[in-house]
Amino acid sequence: MELLLAVTIGTVYAAAFYLLLRRGLVKLVLGIALLSQAVNLLLFAAGGLREGAVPFIAADETTLAATGADPLPQALILTAIVISFGVLAFTLAMVHRADQSTGTDDLDDLKSTDAP
Amino acid sequence: MNSVILVTVSRLLTGLLLVFSVFLLLRGHNLPGGGFAGGLVAASAFVLHALANGFPSARRLLGVPPRLLIGFGLAVAILGGVAGMLAGRPFLTGLWDKTPLPVIGKLGTPLLFDAGVYFTVFGVVCLIVFSLGEEGEED
């Protein structure tokens, strides 16, 4: 399972960076979206995988049993998803606006503010 | 979009989704749901209405501008957080009413905070979708 997840994370990261390096503005947005998904998967894997375990403390215990799943990575991922949702909404609006004011979606044409 | 089926269904679904969103908000403390999910569902009710009947109609149905919903939601959430401070505990400390009410369950300041989140998310999603959608219609 770890191996499968590791390969998946690597693939999603690679796809995200490939899209980020393309010239199209829309591909840039897709790259950013994929990148946040890759990080979420990484958080999920880094938090430790326990197949079939539940993140509950038993009724007569005060701490989580060693075999229980850790609920915190899920909370982190949920927060990260909420944030990336807001960021993605903003990025879409920004790209739309950039397209309107510059009339191009080619990143190579957006160089007039770069330092020489 | 002019679809008879969508218009007819949206008339039923808009109300249903709003009720469901309140249900999600109220059960959210211990069960799946909560202010964020509830707010998304509530916003989706209006997005659905907008897709079926156009954005001006959705704005009329909403009645208040989305930005006021966001402001109101933030204010309510702050109140929910400050309530703990008024009792001499740190910010965001939950205060609970001991006796559970029927249907709703125990009341407390986390519910107030969740309601704030509900309205904020509701407003933010409406604001984004409406402003992006209306620009699309102008083109």
Place this chain on the structure above:
Amino acid sequence: MNAVTFAILTPLVAATLCMLTLRSGVAQRLFGVGGMAVLLLVAVRLMSEVADGSVLVVRFGDWPAPFGIVLVGDLLSGIMVLVSAIIGLAVAVYSLADIDARRERFGYYTFLHFMMLGVCGSFLTGDIFNMFVWFEVMLISSFVLMSLGGERPQMEGAVKYVTLNLISSSLFLAACGILYGQTGTLNMADLAVRSREYMRPELLTMTAMLFLVAFGLKAAMFPLFFWLPASYHTPPVAVSAVFAGLLTKVGVYALIRTFTLIFTNDVVFTHGLLLGLAGATMIAGVLGAMIQFDFRRLLSFHIVSQIGYMVLGLALFTPLAVAATVFYIFHHIVVKANLFLISGITARYGGTFDLKKLGGFYAALPLLALLFFIPAMSLGGIPPLSGFFAKFGIVKAGLAGDTVFGGWAVVLAVVALAVGLLTLFSMTKIWAEVFWKAPTEGHVPHGGAIPAGEKFLLFAPVAALAALTLAISFFPQYFFDFAARAAEQLLHPETYIKAVLEPVP
């Protein structure tokens, strides 16, 4: 109940009030400036509470650390919040005359306060994941401020700014995840303890590198600085001033916090790398600035080079060096924001940011010339101005020979001196072009070009910040004393760790 909570609550409440009154220009301005004024009072209060070296801890929701989220106010946080509030107030007043009604209606003041919320939150949080969240609050607001108005150069700058910062955020988040997976905690004080016990040193160093790239990108360190001069000169002046003053310094703060508290297991490697990067940052920034003739772009490159000094102080990792870094940040934020504000005034009079076209300001506006002279010479490090003491502290720490880097520290101190000279060259270039040179056709400054009311709103913050620079210059021992005690706390984190992890009574 202490001022830490209120440093978060004040901008939040102000942003909410601005959001609710978006249609009323008067209310916007009132809450916009009023909120910053209250934040300044709160920051002064916070400073007075932490001045004796105590570490204030607020446990959100009354959950005990390390399980709940804590806000921690120590001297460094207090200093950072105080200087942010000063810049916030100055920029808010300046905005009254600089920001047009359309941007105001789109929520300029709302997002300004949300950005302050993110900045103050980042300075005060004691939890690494929470810091990520505050970073995002700050970033999303700054994205909006950067692109508000939607003019072509703004959008071009915004695309780069947003993309690079989002990549940095995703690295930050990934690093948080790895750290959590290894130690099972996110509380920074707890991390400081547990990372020693549970993590293999080389893994800890590897995680440190992830954080270094994430924070270095935000702080505009070499080689990841190019987004800054490509975007900071595009938004309105008030926005670029607050960005220039605060945003990159949040990155530097995060570096200082993590590389004094958590990543200190292999100082020779991690801080040695910081040392090299600091030198490259200083040189790249100052060389980039030399060929620029756009007022704000030139200043943007100087932000990069000044970041190098701050990181250099952190890298040397002696009490004097870290104290000099803290002093440097305080001095730099005040000076740099002020220079950006002044560039806006000259652009108002001359109609352009192009140094070649501007001219004749010394004759037309002698007061402005004086107000520019103070921060510019301070940035160049001329005694007795504040920048001299800041640079002196760092160079002295480099030459002192008590670092772990031996000869390299001396080399970097020499680099710092040379870069200081080149900084002075840039400042004299602005002085010669804008103030001494005869005005060019069509850009003649005229004393009466701006109505008196607006003129006051533009000049008052500039004069106040210049006065603060003079205060730091003439009473450096007072400010350096605070910085030294902050450095003492940073290099001996036991008090911090104990205060955070202490069980609730």
